[in-house]
Structure formats: structure tokens, C-alpha cells
Amino acid sequence: MGLDCRCYTYRIYDHIYFGPGSPFENMRIDCGLCVIREWQTRDAEELISAANNRKIWLNLQDRFPHPYTDADASSWFSHLQTTSEPSQWAIEVDGVAAGGIGVDLGEDIFVKTGHFGYWLGEHFWGRGIMSVAVRIASQYCLNQYNLERLEAPVFSWNPASMRVLEKAGFVREAVLHKSAYKDGQLIDQVLYTLLRQREIRLSGLE
Numbered sequence: 001m002g003l004d005c006r007c008y009t010y011r012i013y014d015h016i017y018f019g020p021g022s023p024f025e026n027m028r029i030d031c032g033l034c035v036i037r038e039w040q041t042r043d044a045e046e047l048i049s050a051a052n053n054r055k056i057w058l059n060l061q062d063r064f065p066h067p068y069t070d071a072d073a074s075s076w077f078s079h080l081q082t083t084s085e086p087s088q089w090a091i092e093v094d095g096v097a098a099g100g101i102g103v104d105l106g107e108d109i110f111v112k113t114g115h116f117g118y119w120l121g122e123h124f125w126g127r128g129i130m131s132v133a134v135r136i137a138s139q140y141c142l143n144q145y146n147l148e149r150l151e152a153p154v155f156s157w158n159p160a161s162m163r164v165l166e167k168a169g170f171v172r173e174a175v176l177h178k179s180a181y182k183d184g185q186l187i188d189q190v191l192y193t194l195l196r197q198r199e200i201r202l203s204g205l206e
């Protein structure tokens with residue numbers, strides 16, 4: 001049975017509707033514990049304050065800078081302005097830009113796959129914020145970009161992130177042995193994925 005994305009999302013998360021006229025249309029999603037919204041240049045100071053943290057850098061690709069400077073924030077906003085449709089957003093907590101979440105869209109034969117990523121300022125950890133943000137943003141990304149698959153590789157030393165993904169419905173698909181070189185160490189990544197079809201089957205809709 002074929003289902004369009006909106007219907008599928010509506011059925012699984014019956015409190016979430018992503019279509020026209022919904023709060024998702026302008027990408028400002030109130031998740032309860034946080035708001036996912038577009039980055040604004042006035043976020044710069046809060047971005048630097050949250051992002052300039054080695055514990056965050058240690059769990060992300062090296063393209064996320066450390067230390068995180070004024071110039072890095074400027075580069076980030078310039079980069080965002082070059083994208084036709086934003087796919088990276090701020091996570092706002094209590095009116096403050098506290099972290100980031102988004103998807104890098106695949107190209108060529110990977111056009112149906114998105115590389116999903118996120119981070120949160122340490123001050124906000126342990127409050128369930130990323131669990132709700134990942135659950136909602138991942139569904140939004142599948143729908144908004146017509147993706148079949150989201151991939152989230154997690155460094156093997158990051159069980160908190162694995163837990164966040166599992167709670168959002170991602171499945172541990174593989175261990176990518178020695179696939180990342182981070183902080184001078186060759187490490188394994190655990191590949192978590194969220195598949196549109198898998199989700200439909202699991203929910204008994206197909």
C-alpha cells in the first residue's frame with residue numbers, strides 16, 4: 001500500500017503535521033523542550049559560547065572548528081546563505097541558541113540519503129532536549145527532502161548519542177571499523193540509520 005510522506009508522518013506521530021499551513025512551513029518547530037528554527041546572524045554570540053567546547057568537537061567531524069571563534073561563526077552564516085534551502089537549523093532553548101541540528105543532502109546516486117547530525121551546548125545536556133529534537137527533526141528531514149534514508153555515524157565512545165538516536169527510532173545498522181581518525185586516534189563508528197520504509201513496516205501501516 002502506497003502512502004505519501006505527510007500521511008505516514010501524520011499516522012505515526014499523530015500530533016505532528018508537516019503540511020501547508022502547519023507550523024513547519026517556515027521551519028520553526030516547537031518541540032516543547034526546545035524550538036528548532038533557522039539560524040540568524042544575531043545568534044553569533046550564543047553560537048560561539050555553546051560551540052566553543054572540546055567535548056563537543058571531540059564527537060563531531062573536524063570541519064566543526066575548535067576553538068570556535070568569531071570568524072568561524074561568520075563563516076558558518078556565510079555558508080548558510082549560499083544554500084538555496086536551509087537544511088541546518090538552530091536549536092533554541094529558553095530563547096537562546098543552544099545547539100545545531102540538520103542534514104547534509106546526498107548527491108548523485110546518494111540523492112535519497114541524508115547525513116544527519118546534531119550538537120548541543122554542554123550547559124543543556126541531560127535534559128532530554130536532543131532526544132525530542134532528533135525525533136522530530138529526523139521526520140521533518142525525511143519528509144521535506146523526500147529522502148528514503150538518514151544516516152548518523154556515531155563515534156564508538158559516544159553512548160549518549162547512540163541512545164538519543166535509538167529513542168528516535170534509528171537502528172544500529174553496522175560498525176564501521178577504524179573509519180574515522182579523530183583527535184589523533186583511529187576509531188570505529190557505529191552507523192545508525194532511519195529508513196522511511198522500515199518505519200512504515202514497523203508501524204504496521206504497510
Ligand SMILES: CC(C)(COP(=O)(O)OP(=O)(O)OC[C@H]1O[C@@H](n2cnc3c(N)ncnc32)[C@H](O)[C@@H]1OP(=O)(O)O)[C@@H](O)C(=O)NCCC(=O)NCCS
Pocket residue numbers: 055056057059060118119120121124125126127128129130131132152153154155158159160161163164
Ligand atoms: C550527545 C548529545 C547530543 C546528547 O544531548 P542531550 O540533550 O544531553 O541528550 P538527552 O538528554 O536527550 O538524552 C541523552 C540520553 O543518553 C543517555 N546517556 C547519557 N550519557 C550516557 C552514557 N555515558 N552512556 C549511556 N547513556 C548515556 C541519557 O541517560 C539519556 O538517555 P535516557 O533519556 O534514556 O536516560 C550531547 O551530549 C552533545 O551534543 N554532545 C556533543 C556532540 C555530539 O555528540 N553530537 C552527536 C554526534 S553523533
